[in-house]
Structures are given as C-alpha cells and as structure tokens.
Amino acid sequence: MAEDLAVPLFDLAWLLPRTIGAERDPRWVLPASELEVMRLLVRRPGASVNDVAAGLRLQPANVSTTVRSLEARGLVERRRDERDGRVVRLHPTALALEHREQQEASWGEALSRALEDLPPADAAQLRAAAPALRALAATLARE
Template identity: 45%
Template sequence: MDDTTTDAALRREAGELTPPLYALARVLRLRGVDEAGLRPLPPSDLEVLRYVLESPGVGVGVLARELGLQISNVSTTVRGLVAAGLLRREPDPRDRRAVRLLPTTDAMHGMARIEQAWAEVFADSLATLDDEQRAALAAAVPALRALGARCAHSGTPGPGGESRPARPGLRGRAVRNALARPARSR
C-alpha cells in the first residue's frame, strides 16, 4: 500500500469515526451539569475547569496554549471561575510573579457529580445495546484514549521547536500533501 492509498484510507476511517464521536461529545457538553443539579457553566468554563482538575497548578499561559485559546479569554474565564468559588489562584513558589491555578473542593465535588451524571446517561444508553456492541465499545476504550491524546498534541511543537506532523507515519511528499490540503467540511 503506497502513501496515497494509506492517506485515503485514513481519511475514510476518520470520516466514519468523527460524526459519532462528535455526537457523543455534544451529549457530554449538553448533559451532566443539569442532571447533577449544578449551576450551568459555559463550555469554555467547563473545559478550563476540567483541565485544571486534571493538571492542578497549571499556569494561565500553559492552559491557554494547551486548550488552543487566547490568554485573554482564559484569564477572563479564570476570573469567573475564581469568583464562582471553583478555582483559586496561588503564587508559584518558583516564580512569585506567576500564578498557579488550583481547583477548590467545590470544583472537585461538582465535577465528580457531573461525571457521575454522565456515567448514568451513558449507562442508560449502554443498556439498550446488545452484548457484542457493549464489548466492542469496552475494547475500544484504550484506542480512544490514545487517539484523544494524539489529537490533543497533533501539530504542537516538538522538542526542537519543529512542528510535528498530525500523522507521524506519513513521510516525505505525503506529509507535505496532507498538511497542504484544506480540510473538507462534511
């Protein structure tokens, strides 16, 4: 199989995967907060909060870069989350000019309630699937985690500052062609 055939097969697989993954992500964005009995949060607030919960002590600059957001937008979101009692700022012990972001106990408890509500939403839906479908989904979890991690870091600078290609398995002309093509809307 040559690079062009491989590229076409990867695009076809991606085209089949993205709509159902997007639909699931939409369910998570729209459900959970209400079911958990919490005050609704805008998606950007929830995204910032989840990142800080996963990486306590992160700074605003790193947070903005990792989420692909403008620093000013992240700063505004952080101010709102601090005012809501979900995040707290703490001086960085290594650089007193910098601030580390930490989740509050309310944020940790609230996110646990949201994740429990998400699990209940998914459990209700999983109950309608047959055993084979549930086993296929369970078996896909490691691959989905790996895909999520690679998607999150594709196109980010490598150790030497060079940009990593989104598909490291492609080489030479195929990489240049894949990176030069505009994304098609579906």
C-alpha cells in the first residue's frame, strides 16, 4: 500500500532538516520559507518570483519578501531575463551553492551515523533504495 511508504517519507522529510546536520552557525539557520525557496532555486535556477510562488503554492508577495531576505544574506541574486527585460530571474549565488554542497556533505555524514544505529540489514535496504527514491522524487517533481 502506498500509504505505508508515503507516511514515513513525509515524516522523514519533516525530521531530516530538523535533526540531521542541523546548522550550528546562526548565519545559515534559515526560516522554513527561505529554505523552501532556496531548495527550489537550487533545482531550478532562473525561476521568476511567480514561478517560485506557483511551485511552492505561495503568494507572489510572500515570495518577494522571502527573496529580499535571501538577497540580504547574499544567497540569491536577481538577473534580468535576456529575452524579456521586464522579467527578473532568480539565481542562487556562488555562496549559496557552496553552502549547499557543504550542507549535503554534512547531511551524508550525519545520516551515516544514524544508519549505524539500525540493524545492518535495514541500513543496507535503505542505502539500496536511494536510486528508487531519487526516481520517485523526480517523478513527483514533474507532477
């Protein structure tokens, strides 16, 4: 039953950013709205405010406020669309991408430690499921 998978995946999605590799440096502790916008922009650089709002099911005004905060932190930059100068595209900065890379490495290390607390067979099954979970995420991202 898909619910048997959906519920633990949802629980993990909620728990992971709060427990695995939690930020110790206050500069990088971002509110949930900023984390969501950054997650989307890392995967879809060049999105407009309206694209981000639609993708996250938020109001464009709320996304604009969030983007201003991210700009002030040096994590997002606005660029005019080359084909239509009226449109502004949002891009993660080099600093944001560097931090994301470090954060992902930290998540991997912390998750490895957490997997060591599980029975070896469970840990092996979870590691083996990674490609299928990536494919599922890609499928859901297209919907």
